[in-house]
Amino acid sequence: MRSTVEVVDNIDESIEYIDTVHGDSKGWITKAEISKLKDFRQWHYRVEDLLKQDFNKEDVYISMSTFYKPMRRIETIKELTNNFIDLDTYKTGFTKTQILMNLEENYFNKLIPRPNLIIDSGRGLALIWNIEKVPHMALPLWKAVQEYLYSQLKEFGADRKALDATRILRVAGSINSKSGTRVTILERYDYKYTLREIQSEFLPDLNEDRQKRKGRPKKLVYIHRERSLYQGRILDLVKLCELRNYDVKGQRETILFLYRYYLCYFYEDEKKALEDVLELNMEFIQPLSEKEVINATGSAEKVFKAKDKQYKYKNETLIDLLEISEYEQTHMKIIISKEEYKRRDNERNKKNYQERLKAQGKLSEKEKISQRRNQIKDLLAEGLKRKEICENLKISIKTYKRDIQFIKKQGK
Incomplete structure (x- = not known):
């Protein structure tokens, strides 16, 4: 109340x-x-x-x-x-x-x-x-x-x-x-x-259900989505600098230009965007001079003021421009390739599947195999023979042999 x-x-x-x-x-x-x-x-x-x-x-x-x-x-x-x-x-x-x-x-x-x-x-x-x-x-x-x-x-x-x-x-x-x-x-x-x-x-x-409806999104929803993209790319550019220990010579101008470009659209404040760009530059192992930063990134502000989206790069273009490796992409939020997106999607699906099984009180295939191998070890310790173990666990001789090979390797 x-x-x-x-x-x-x-x-x-x-x-x-x-x-x-x-x-x-x-x-x-x-x-x-x-x-x-x-x-x-x-x-x-x-x-x-x-x-x-x-x-x-x-x-x-x-x-x-x-x-x-x-x-x-x-x-x-x-x-x-x-x-x-x-x-x-x-x-x-x-x-x-x-x-x-x-x-x-x-x-x-x-x-x-x-x-x-x-x-x-x-x-x-x-x-x-x-x-x-x-x-x-x-x-x-x-x-x-x-x-x-x-x-x-x-x-x-x-x-x-x-x-x-x-x-x-x-x-x-x-x-x-x-x-x-x-x-x-x-x-x-x-x-x-x-x-x-x-x-x-x-x-x-901005309700998620409304965003999923068919047809062109309303202006407010569109701006919200676009701003989310800019935020993700801003965070990714800084993460890339961190991963490279701020040793980005050869790509300083490109990183600072993109950083200023996205900040202008996110802040809608050119002065604050430039302040942050100059501050990021000073974290580089080999920073540019203030004049070099302003000259190298000035067109980003001009494009923002003109409301021109000519630098609306696709992720593939950004990855090529910045030479982002597959490993670096695993730490990114937005700037990732289609392959990295598929990898994450598969991981999410796998995690969701395992969570559904757990909620239903069921085991995944990996958990079933691990449980079966532990049972084989326990039965061997009790003195049971191969035939008895196979009958007890209702598995084939071929499965038994494969599990035994794995158990022996693990024991080395």
């Missing part, structure tokens, strides 16, 4: 804010600061250490997601903990009060879920929905929810550049230097959503 809206009046709003957003988070959380000289700096903390930091200063932010290592990039996401929308209300011509009254009357629990936190961020508002934590595999669904919330709230100044899962938002209790005011919690709603709950209530077209 959902609790009622709670108006917050707490001196130490930073602690309450962080506890609401990341109370039981297990991964690294990014804290960032922007100085008066526009110098951007960031650090990474576990939640217990983040709570000890000083937020009584200007322009302090934290990430809405957590990361499995101290690095704020899409492929290092550990937990998706919140959905959020940043409203630049000063661009709308309406006051914050007018917008909140409109949202309360016409949107909350009608077109969108009620936010868990409504934050006065200085010149705007931030709406945050606290969700049961999900791993990075749920990123396409999480992103679909973000897009939906944006589509409903764009008339109130929703910032399209603030939709990605690595985004940082201002911390309640800190100071917005642009407005000269403190970031404050206006309302808190004590309830934790699940992604599936939001999807079911507000984005029903």
Whole structure:
């Protein structure tokens, strides 16, 4: 049962804010600061250490997601903990009060879920929905929810550049230097959503059953599928670098170009995409210069801005371009050959078959043979002869001889 809206009046709003957003988070959380000289700096903390930091200063932010290592990039996401929308209300011509009254009357629990936190961020508002934590595999669904919330709230100044899962938002209790005011919690709603709950209530077209229907998928479903593809390829490119110990000379430009290309489409934020590309480049054993990276990958951003899909490569093309071996493909999620796909499909079918047998209380052929050979060993130990064992187990002499050969080899 959902609790009622709670108006917050707490001196130490930073602690309450962080506890609401990341109370039981297990991964690294990014804290960032922007100085008066526009110098951007960031650090990474576990939640217990983040709570000890000083937020009584200007322009302090934290990430809405957590990361499995101290690095704020899409492929290092550990937990998706919140959905959020940043409203630049000063661009709308309406006051914050007018917008909140409109949202309360016409949107909350009608077109969108009620936010868990409504934050006065200085010149705007931030709406945050606290969700049961999900791993990075749920990123396409999480992103679909973000897009939906944006589509409903764009008339109130929703910032399209603030939709990605690595985004940082201002911390309640800190100071917005642009407005000269403190970031404050206006309302808190004590309830934790699940992604599936939001999807079911507000984005029903993403239901798996509907996706399987014949005919051309709706635009929302198509974008959801395409985003899943981009996410998988982003993760695969980084995995390839890891498998090669970041020694990728000869293919650095191609990897960075593809990485930037897919990030642009996934983030829809060219600046953030370039930041991540430059960061990945610095992990290479022999990195390119910043100028070389920008020049080598610049066309990826141009294609994205033009909404041109000319680099929509097939897996076979990517495998050839990057010379991905059969072994490396076994560690990939998306960039795999037809042969690797068939191998995985056979493994899944085999596993499903074994699980069905187990559920029915039956044995697989392999388990039957293993059991029979153990019985032969036990009967031999009891002193039974070959003929007696064959009669006892109802097997042929040929099967007995084959099992005995196997038992002898195993005993060596």
